Amino acid sequence: MTNPEKFSKFASNKRQYWLIAAVIVLGSILAFFILRPASSTVQHEQGETAEQGHAESEHQHNDAHAAGHDEDQDENHDENHKTEISLSPAQLAAQHITLDVVKTGSITATTRLPARLLVNADQQAHVSAGFAGRVEQVFVQTGQQVKAGQALASLLVPELIDLQTNLHVLQAQLQLAKSTYTQEKQLWQQGISAKQDYLQAQNAYTQANIAVQAAQSRLKAYGASTSSQGRFTLKAPLSGVISAKDLVVGESIQASEQLFVIDQLNQLWLEFVVPDQLINAINPDERLTVEVNGSGTLQTYRARLISLAPSADVQTGRMLARAVLDNPQQQLRPNMQVVVQVPQASSNATGLMVQTAAIQQIDQQDVVFVASRKMSTDGNGKGQVSKDQAHKDQLLFVPRPVQLGQKSNDQQSNDQQWVEIRAGLQAGEQYAAQGSFILKSELEKGEAAHEH
Numbered sequence: 001m002t003n004p005e006k007f008s009k010f011a012s013n014k015r016q017y018w019l020i021a022a023v024i025v026l027g028s029i030l031a032f033f034i035l036r037p038a039s040s041t042v043q044h045e046q047g048e049t050a051e052q053g054h055a056e057s058e059h060q061h062n063d064a065h066a067a068g069h070d071e072d073q074d075e076n077h078d079e080n081h082k083t084e085i086s087l088s089p090a091q092l093a094a095q096h097i098t099l100d101v102v103k104t105g106s107i108t109a110t111t112r113l114p115a116r117l118l119v120n121a122d123q124q125a126h127v128s129a130g131f132a133g134r135v136e137q138v139f140v141q142t143g144q145q146v147k148a149g150q151a152l153a154s155l156l157v158p159e160l161i162d163l164q165t166n167l168h169v170l171q172a173q174l175q176l177a178k179s180t181y182t183q184e185k186q187l188w189q190q191g192i193s194a195k196q197d198y199l200q201a202q203n204a205y206t207q208a209n210i211a212v213q214a215a216q217s218r219l220k221a222y223g224a225s226t227s228s229q230g231r232f233t234l235k236a237p238l239s240g241v242i243s244a245k246d247l248v249v250g251e252s253i254q255a256s257e258q259l260f261v262i263d264q265l266n267q268l269w270l271e272f273v274v275p276d277q278l279i280n281a282i283n284p285d286e287r288l289t290v291e292v293n294g295s296g297t298l299q300t301y302r303a304r305l306i307s308l309a310p311s312a313d314v315q316t317g318r319m320l321a322r323a324v325l326d327n328p329q330q331q332l333r334p335n336m337q338v339v340v341q342v343p344q345a346s347s348n349a350t351g352l353m354v355q356t357a358a359i360q361q362i363d364q365q366d367v368v369f370v371a372s373r374k375m376s377t378d379g380n381g382k383g384q385v386s387k388d389q390a391h392k393d394q395l396l397f398v399p400r401p402v403q404l405g406q407k408s409n410d411q412q413s414n415d416q417q418w419v420e421i422r423a424g425l426q427a428g429e430q431y432a433a434q435g436s437f438i439l440k441s442e443l444e445k446g447e448a449a450h451e452h
Contacts, residue, residue, distance in 0.1 A: 085369075085397045085442050092395070097435035099371060102352055102427050107420045108286070108343050109406045115272035115290070115340040117325070117332055123264035125237045128256050130222055133157035133232065135251045140260075142245045146236045152260055153234045153247060160222070161230035167215040174208040181205035240264040243334075265330045270303050270323040272340050279319055282308070286343040288323050292332065293339075301325055301332070303340065352425055355433040356407060356417040360399070360440045367399040368425060369432040369439045397432060397439050400424055 087097070137154040140146055184201035187193030216226065224232050244261035247253060270290060274282065288303040303323040312319050323340070325332070358368050373395065405420025425431070432439055 083398055083443075085439055086394050087397065088394050095435055095438050097438060098433050099430055100355060100358070100433035102354055102421065102425045102429045102431065104350055104427050105353055105418075106350055107353055107406050107408050107418055109408060110289070110341040110343050111275075111278060112291075112339050112341055113272050113274075115270050115338050117334055117336045117338060118269040118271055119243070119263050119265075119334045120267050120269050120324070123238075123240075123267060125240070125260075125262040126258050127152065127234065127237065127260035127262065128258050129155055129157070129232065129234060129253060131157055131159045131255045133160070133253055135247050135249050135253060136231070138245075138247060138249060140242050140245070142242050144242045146239065146242060146262065148236055148239045150236045151233050152236055152242075155232045155234060155253070156230055157224075157232045158230065160219075160224050160228070160232055163215065163219055163222075163224070164226060164228070164230065167212070167219065167226055170208065170212045170215050174205075174212045177201070177205040177208035234259065236260075236262055238262060238264065263334070265333070266326070266328055268325045268327050268332060268334065270325045270338070270340060272321055272323075272342075273316075274308070274319040274321050274342075276319075278342060279308075282321075282342060288343070289341040290325060291339040291341070292336070299331075301327070351405065352421040352427055353418045354421055354425070354431060356419045358431055358433050358436050359402075359404065359419060360436050362399055362440065362443070365401050366404055368402050368421075369397040369436050370400045370425070371395045371397055371430040371432060399440075399443065400431075 087095075092099075133155040134157075135153060136156050139151050139153060146152070181201040181204070184193055184198045188195055188198035219226055222232070223235065240262040241264075242260060243263045245259070246257075247259045253259065270288070282305070286305075288305060290301040290303050292299045292301065303325040305321065305323045307322045309320040354368060360367055360369070402424030403422040405422045407420070408418045
């Protein structure tokens with residue numbers, strides 16, 4: 001083969017090599033660009049899948065944690081919902097709920113006993129004529145108010161006629177004795193008459209004067225005038241109410257016969273039986289409170305213990321006590337049945353006490369709704385007083401179980417009723433004093449809604 005042929009063949013093979021190399025390079029480039037996006041997509045998808053799995057895992061963990069946290073919050077919320085009530089000052093005022101603090105002091109217990117009102121015998125008058133006679137007029141009726149000195153009845157008294165007639169005779173004899181005495185005195189002074197005659201005239205005049213004064217005093221003692229012609233006016237010895245009248249016009253009466261009874265009702269007696277267990281427990285220095293239930297309203301009065309029977313009744317064996325009750329308006333009447341509150345000395349000199357209205361019963365347990373400022377939780381989970389303006393004035397009321405002691409059931413007007421607290425509270429704690437039943441109602445409604 002000639003050199004030109006060899007060179008031509010070599011050049012042809014060389015072009016084939018370059019063409020094959022170019023094809024291989026081009027194919028490699030195309031393969032690189034074709035395969036790289038797929039790999040990136042796969043890696044990106046794998047990355048996203050891994051991230052999504054991690055996110056889902058973290059989300060599930062967060063959900064579980066949140067669910068547990070929410071469950072705890074729900075449990076705490078439910079628990080708080082069952083035991084706490086939050087109210088603002090405006091709500092307290094609208095519900096008429098008042099607050100007080102636990103105080104220290106002594107409780108005076110009282111026992112309620114049936115009692116009866118009686119006429120005060122020290123302010124009562126039994127009116128009689130003092131002699132026999134006949135009733136001519138009656139001026140008053142039973143139940144009528146009379147004044148002292150007011151005419152009650154007019155009587156015709158034969159004995160009074162005799163007394164008045166005798167007085168007239170004695171007065172005439174006195175005039176005669178006086179005239180004789182004056183004459184004998186002049187004659188004796190002139191030396192005409194003997195001194196003995198003068199002294200006899202003087203003695204007769206003195207005796208006549210004494211007789212007239214005696215007759216006048218007797219009429220005055222009867223309350224009769226000297227010129228009434230046997231008629232006697234019976235008058236009221238004191239002001240009061242005619243509670244009894246035992247005479248009619250034309251009736252003959254006897255001496256010392258009781259015709260009228262006049263009662264002063266501005267003060268009454270109160271009598272009640274003292275049980276054996278209270279005989280030594282009554283405090284005589286305490287005022288008694290008397291309850292009178294009339295016309296559907298309970299009224300109270302004050303009474304003062306004046307006597308306790310020195311011995312028990314022979315038949316019943318009971319001790320009788322008596323007190324004085326002022327009745328200035330005379331609204332009470334004798335024989336009314338009332339209730340008296342007898343105070344007793346306190347068993348404890350000093351102890352804790354709250355108002356009786358604050359005591360409520362929840363699940364057969366005596367409780368008091370204790371008030372405190374609403375608390376918030378800081379970043380460390382510790383409680384602190386809320387600084388939120390909307391909540392800082394709100395109060396939380398929590399029912400606190402308590403152990404009760406003796407109670408004061410004194411019904412004095414404007415006085416609070418107290419109950420002794422033996423356990424469960426501390427002095428100075430704030431609590432719902434009045435209107436606590438509203439808190440109990442709200443608490444029960446909240447429990448019913450939670451159960452539903």
